[in-house]
Amino acid sequence: MNRYPDPDSKKLKDSIANRLDTETERLVIGNGSDEIILFLLQVFCKEGDTIIFPDPTFAMYSIISKGLGIKPASISLDNHWDFSADLLLSSANENNSKIIFLSYPNNPTGNCFSDIETQKVIDKFQGIVVIDEAYHDFSQKTFINQIKKHNNLVILRSLSKIGLAGLRVGFGVADPLIINEINKVRLPYNSNIISQTFAEHLLKNFKxxxxxxxxxxxxxxxxxxxxxxxxxxxxxxxxxxxxxxxxxxxxxxxxxxxxxxxxxxxxxxxxxxxxxxxxxxxxxxxxxxxxxxxxxxxxxx
Ligand SMILES: Cc1ncc(COP(=O)(O)O)c(C=O)c1O
CATH class of the missing domain: 3.90.1150.10 (Aspartate Aminotransferase, domain 1)
Structure with a gap:
């Protein structure tokens, strides 16, 4: 405990990469996935820019944006708690949104959005698409296999929803270029020794x-x-x-x-x-x- 933690969370990243069958260069560890939302806003937006999401959704997209002087825009979810990709994309283009946030499954409605509409957003949006899979363990649905095809796609995951909210461990998966940019704003010791060690252990003993x-x-x-x-x-x-x-x-x-x-x-x-x-x-x-x-x-x- 008298030593600083590993600033690259290497062992934890190794265990995540192993579990997700991805490369450690595509991973960033956050003090909760909330922190990665903050990093993305810091990296890809400047004051006065706009980001967009279907609403209702996870409140932190809006709260963190406002704190940085970034404008949160939204389109309304329909009666099935789903959205139209065309509407979302046209709104995003109209206000020159830098990031689209999709909570998948969506908090607080609980559902995963339509795969077709979500895929359309991933395929067509020119800015950053964040698929927030904080609740992935309960849906087992993911767009992580699209990471290599889309260098503007970020997948967020969290250990909070599987009983470790107090540890504050979340991570992002994206193109190494995005990860490099995030690392420029990330403080070196954003993930402490206890969190790194415990999370690594947990992922290795997931049973x-x-x-x-x-x-x-x-x-x-x-x-x-x-x-x-x-x-x-x-x-x-x-x-x-x-x-x-x-x-x-x-x-x-x-x-x-x-x-x-x-x-x-x-x-x-x-x-x-x-x-x-x-x-x-x-x-x-x-x-x-x-x-x-x-x-x-x-x-x-
Ligand atoms: C959709 C969604 N994303 C991210 C988070 C943040 O999770 P973490 O505890 O990893 O910061 C939450 C927490 O409620 C959430 O509902």
Whole structure:
């Protein structure tokens, strides 16, 4: 601990490269994938530039942009929480967007966007396309195999969603030229020794984590079925480790009732497209059962 960490996270990169069947020159490690979003904005945008994403989506694209004086633009997702590539591309071209961010699966709606529309964006956009696969372990869908074909494509991954949020380890996969540019703004010791060592160990012993992922996938299925049985609730199918649902009752009141019962869900009601929507993270069987029973208690009141 008296030594500085490896500024290149070499061992961790080796284990990631091995798992993903890619080269270490195509990898950058971040203090969470949030940090790589920041790096991309620092490298590819200057103050006053615009970036774009379909909305609703992960709030940090907008929050980090604004902090850097970059303008976040958006197009609205449709009723199936999907987007039209033509619309996204024409908006991006109109405002000269430097980066398109696609959360795949999308937080907070939970779904992966249509493969065809996503592929069209990758094929046609001239700027940087970021496919944020933070929830990849729950969808198993990826565009990582396109990295060699598209030198403007960046794939983001995170260890946060598989139980290691406190470690702050995320990584990006991209063309070595992009990685080199990111390394110019990245501080040398952005990833500490504990995070590097623990993450490397975890990736080499993934069986335990996979067991946990499999259990979440199984519980997600059960939770969705239980939510579907409740009349005044409309849950949306999920490729993630959470489920978005809309209620006919007040989301605020449900949120408060659940909090009083020590259950924390995400209240998304303030977003214009997510009126009376809440997002619940898939927990253990006991946690999910308790959540469903408290939700039913509230609704039957
Ligand atoms: C879509 C998406 N991308 C990135 C992140 C950031 O993850 P990390 O903990 O790796 O910074 C999150 C976290 O919620 C997320 O939902």
């Amino acid at each position: 335990l984590v996979q067991k946990q992922i499999d259990s979440i996938l199984c519980e997600r299925h059960q939770l969705l079925e239980e939510l579907q049985k409740i009349e005044s609730i409309t849950p949306f199918p999920s490729d993630s480790n959470f489920i978005l649902f809309k209620t006919e009752r007040s989301a605020e009141n449900i949120f408060t009732y659940l909090i009083k019962n020590e259950i924390l869900v995400r209240n998304l009601n303030s977003h214009p497209k997510l009126n009376n929507c809440l997002r619940v993270t898939v927990g253990t069987k006991n946690e999910n059962d308790l959540f469903i029973s408290k939700l039913k208690d509230f609704i039957s009141q």
